[in-house]
Amino acid sequence: xxxxxxxxxxxxxxxxxxxxxxxxxxxxxxxxxxxxxxxxxxxxxxxxxxxxxxxxxxxxxxxxxxxxxxxxxxxxxxxxxxxxxxxxxxxxxxxxxxxxxxxxxxxxxxxxxxxxxxxxxxxxxxxxxxxxxxxxxxxxxxxx
Ligand code: RB5
Numbered sequence: 001x002x003x004x005x006x007x008x009x010x011x012x013x014x015x016x017x018x019x020x021x022x023x024x025x026x027x028x029x030x031x032x033x034x035x036x037x038x039x040x041x042x043x044x045x046x047x048x049x050x051x052x053x054x055x056x057x058x059x060x061x062x063x064x065x066x067x068x069x070x071x072x073x074x075x076x077x078x079x080x081x082x083x084x085x086x087x088x089x090x091x092x093x094x095x096x097x098x099x100x101x102x103x104x105x106x107x108x109x110x111x112x113x114x115x116x117x118x119x120x121x122x123x124x125x126x127x128x129x130x131x132x133x134x135x136x137x138x139x140x141x142x143x144x
Contacts, residue, residue, distance in 0.1 A: 002057065004060045006063065007038050008037045009064035009107060010063050013114050021115065041068070041072040043069075047059040060102050060121070061103045065105040065107060066104045084104055087116065090117045094124035102121040104117065
């Protein structure tokens with residue numbers, strides 16, 4: 001199960017991602033917005049809580065640039081949110097950072113690319129090994 005949310009700027013991209021990836025067997029918990037204007041940190045918190053609570057494996061957040069969502073999500077303990085706009089970074093943030101949230105900008109990317117990047121994010125595993133130590137060091141920063 002994948003948590004997904006967006007602000008008013010990301011509604012069409014969110015619909016496109018859900019439609020494309022449901023066809024490939026992914027299931028989504030859509031935490032809004034359905035179109036009404038909203039504040040992106042509110043949605044970021046909802047999606048992150050679904051992931052931290054274990055109800056969803058990973059999360060996808062979409063706003064105009066993806067930047068506001070990523071700033072907000074990365075304030076939450078346990079969240080490693082990656083702003084994704086190319087396939088290399090999207091793949092390696094899973095392999096090396098074990099990112100649990102991806103953020104995308106609906107005013108930056110086309111829907112086709114967003115759907116491809118979401119699939120990469122959801123199908124790439126964490127490499128572990130030396131990268132686990134680095135992820136643990138990121139987690140330690142949360143308590144300094
Ligand atoms: C909303 O207009 C816009 O500020 C928001 O979607 C996002 O781009 C913020 O980072």
